[in-house]
Amino acid sequence: MQLTTRRLRCLSVVALVVTTLGTAHAQPPPDHANAAPTAALPAAAPTVSSLVWRASSEVAAYADTDHVFVLTPTLGVNVASPTAGWSVGARYLVDVVSAASVDIVSTASRRWEEIRHVGSVDAVYKPGLWGVAAHGAISDEPDYQAYSAGGEVTRDFLQKNVTALLGYEHAHDIAGRTGTAFSVFSHPLNRDAFKAGLTVLVDRSTIASFVADVIVENGDPSKPYRYVPLFAPGTVVQRGESIDDVTRARLSARVLEQLPLTRERFAIAARIAHRFRGATLRVDERLYTDSWGLHATTTDARFLVDASSRVEIGPHARLHAQTSVDFWQRGYVLRPGFDFPALRTGDRELGPLVGLTGGARIRVGLGGEEHPKSWLLGFDLNLTSTQFLDDIFTTHRLSTIGALTLETEL
Amino acid sequence: MSSLRFVSLVAVVALFLFGCVRVAPYERGNMAHPTMTTSDLAGAGEMHVRSVQEGAVGGGFEAGGGCGCN
Numbered sequence: 001m002q003l004t005t006r007r008l009r010c011l012s013v014v015a016l017v018v019t020t021l022g023t024a025h026a027q028p029p030p031d032h033a034n035a036a037p038t039a040a041l042p043a044a045a046p047t048v049s050s051l052v053w054r055a056s057s058e059v060a061a062y063a064d065t066d067h068v069f070v071l072t073p074t075l076g077v078n079v080a081s082p083t084a085g086w087s088v089g090a091r092y093l094v095d096v097v098s099a100a101s102v103d104i105v106s107t108a109s110r111r112w113e114e115i116r117h118v119g120s121v122d123a124v125y126k127p128g129l130w131g132v133a134a135h136g137a138i139s140d141e142p143d144y145q146a147y148s149a150g151g152e153v154t155r156d157f158l159q160k161n162v163t164a165l166l167g168y169e170h171a172h173d174i175a176g177r178t179g180t181a182f183s184v185f186s187h188p189l190n191r192d193a194f195k196a197g198l199t200v201l202v203d204r205s206t207i208a209s210f211v212a213d214v215i216v217e218n219g220d221p222s223k224p225y226r227y228v229p230l231f232a233p234g235t236v237v238q239r240g241e242s243i244d245d246v247t248r249a250r251l252s253a254r255v256l257e258q259l260p261l262t263r264e265r266f267a268i269a270a271r272i273a274h275r276f277r278g279a280t281l282r283v284d285e286r287l288y289t290d291s292w293g294l295h296a297t298t299t300d301a302r303f304l305v306d307a308s309s310r311v312e313i314g315p316h317a318r319l320h321a322q323t324s325v326d327f328w329q330r331g332y333v334l335r336p337g338f339d340f341p342a343l344r345t346g347d348r349e350l351g352p353l354v355g356l357t358g359g360a361r362i363r364v365g366l367g368g369e370e371h372p373k374s375w376l377l378g379f380d381l382n383l384t385s386t387q388f389l390d391d392i393f394t395t396h397r398l399s400t401i402g403a404l405t406l407e408t409e410l
Numbered sequence: 411m412s413s414l415r416f417v418s419l420v421a422v423v424a425l426f427l428f429g430c431v432r433v434a435p436y437e438r439g440n441m442a443h444p445t446m447t448t449s450d451l452a453g454a455g456e457m458h459v460r461s462v463q464e465g466a467v468g469g470g471f472e473a474g475g476g477c478g479c480n
Contacts, residue, residue: 058453058454058455060453060454060455060456061455062455062459070455070459072454072455072458074453074454074455091454093454095458158432159432159434159435160435161431161432161433193468199448201431201433201438201441202431203431203433204433204437204438204439204440204441205440207441207446207448209448211468211469211470213467213468213469215467215468265466265467265468266468267466267467267468267469268469269468269469269470271448273445273446273448275440275441275443275445275446280443280445280446282445282451284469284470286466286468286469286470288466288467288468288469294465294466296464296465296466298464298466298469302451304445312445320463320464320466322464322465322466325465349462349463349464349465350465353465355463355464361451373444380452380453380456382456384459384463386463399459399463401455401456401459403453403455403456405453
């Protein structure tokens with residue numbers, strides 16, 4: 001797999017270099033006759049200034065029946081020159097997490113609270129047929145740091161009816177323990193992500209996008225807090241068995257989670273958006289598989305209706321279903337000689353599950369008569385029901401996330 | 411690598427299937443609507459929740475970073 005990773009990385013770098021050089025040598029002058037919105041970037045509203053400033057804020061609140069609460073305020077700013085074809089943006093996000101989930105309670109631990117800070121920047125330059133983009137992000141929390149940087153190259157074909165995309169991102173994460181210096185204890189994680197995409201104008205009202213991702217992860221992603229209960233051979237552990245029953249049935253020995261040190265992940269996705277008169281239908285489908293044996297399908301649909309020139313509303317539905325990883329077991333067995341599975345996890349998101357989301361969003365334009373959506377107030381609410389098909393402690397989780405957004409174009 | 415070959419095949423087929431229909435620049439008014447963007451419409455919070463609650467990634471623009479609300 002190292003060879004495969006090296007080949008993919010090499011191919012991506014070559015593609016990025018070749019296409020970037022191509023931009024310098026073969027770039028035609030900006031085609032103002034084709035200044036209509038491209039497949040990848042819808043046109044900005046006309047303004048007097050050549051620069052368009054956008055600012056946005058979002059406050060999202062998450063809660064679930066597993067006693068996890070998250071508050072996430074986000075601030076973003078973006079400046080773009082539609083005539084020159086560039087834009088630069090930055091975003092800052094904070095996660096305030098408070099959790100007393102069943103996994104925490106089952107290990108007799110108390111509620112924990114944590115704050116995560118994320119800063120990101122991005123830049124796009126697309127003066128004509130060729131476009132380049134770059135992005136970077138830093139995430140920091142007491143026991144986890146993440147750094148990522150990447151870039152994309154796009155090229156329009158067939159009079160901008162087709163846009164191809166190649167992208168690459170490298171991420172370096174450091175997982176540690178709260179209260180312990182990273183120099184004393186930490187697990188480095190590296191991720192190389194390769195993306196290829198194609199966006200096609202199907203007709204004057206329909207756009208289709210296809211994306212393929214190959215993500216190669218190296219490092220130990222095991223959670224240093226997550227203990228896995230062990231059971232004697234022959235012990236029957238029921239699905240959804242309570243904490244008390246598990247405590248009675250399990251052995252006194254318990255071991256930390258241990259996940260494989262490499263993971264190759266593959267996803268292909270298609271997105272269709274169709275514009276009706278006064279409404280838009282968007283449908284996404286993603287198929288996923290990885291080297292841990294997890295297979296998944298995710299379907300996402302939105303129907304957005306222009307209720308008036310100022311108000312847009314629309315329902316949202318999402319269905320996610322996945323199998324478990326190969327080494328998933330409801331109850332791991334400890335055999336004589338302190339023999340237990342080398343790979344083990346208690347992470348429910350690595351087990352078989354089905355999640356169904358229903359929700360809606362509304363956007364209200366607060367701007368003047370000429371540009372009613374120059375100020376946009378929005379509210380999104382989603383409710384997700386997740387069935388855990390082969391887990392101890394719990395079989396179901398109900399979660400909700402609401403987000404209040406304010407966007408403005410200056 | 412077989413997945414990559416499959417994806418390449420799908421991309422080429424899509425290019426030839428849909429590329430035959432040319433939409434002229436002056437016919438793209440509908441494409442300018444904000445809801446027709448190729449980006450994900452989910453906000454930062456919703457995308458982060460997805461990345462934690464779902465074992466799958468890719469196929470879009472995910473929020474990066476640590477384990478957060480896991």
